[in-house]
Amino acid sequence: MKNIFTFVLLLATVSFYGQDKKISFLNLVGNNIQVPKGCQAQSEYELQACDGTSIKWDYYNDDMLSAVFDATISAFAESNSSKTEVTFTSFGAQLKGYKFKMGTTFQYFLKGTIKDQPLMINLGTPKDIANNDDLDGFLSLFFDEVS
Template sequence: MKNIFTFVLLLATLSFYGQDKKISFLNLVGNNIQVPSGCEAKSEYELQACNGTSIKWDYYSDDMLSAVFDATITAFAESNSAKSEVTFTSFGSQLKGFKFKTGTTYQYFLRGTIKDQPLMINLGTHKDIAKTDDLDGFLSLFFDEAS
């Protein structure tokens, strides 16, 4: 009987801890951003296909950030000729990068430092973000300004 009780307890524990935990908040360098209603985060650092917009960021050292960013821009520019420079502000920090138009979507690659942490942000959306007023919906939770 003791073995059966132990086995049942073990199964209950495994099923409880084996469940996927729904991610409620994104973590952008310690800034918690609530996952918008109706959207689902893949991790604390990635929101996929939320109202046609996806955003992801990765942390790097200064040296790695430059190398990864340059390689990403070079690779993306080879297959996309419509490239323009953009500047966004996020949590008081300036992020610079490029915007590419691919079909009906725009791909933004931004790099900078927030709270002394170098990072690269990859943003894909159907919206052409040319100024701060274009940052509507949940994008205004990530960015203060755009130009």
């Protein structure tokens, strides 16, 4: 009986403490963005498959940002000829980069500095974001405008 009680207690403890903590807010350079209803964050820096759109960002120093960004763009350009320059504004900062059309989706790679922090944003979406009207839904939480 004591063994059964111990096993049940152990199982309850593992079940309670073993659960992943649900992430409610994303953190984009200190800007807290609430995870949209029905979506799930992988981390404070990544939202996957939210209405078909995924976004992730990584922080770098200036030298590393340029190297990683250039390598990423070169790799995508080798297998895709639809490279188009884009500029987004996020929290008052300009982010420049490229858009690639990949089948029925679009892949955006943006680099820039928000609040003195260099970063690269990787955005995958079924939407062709061409103007501010395309920044609906949760994308408007990340970006102010596109040009």
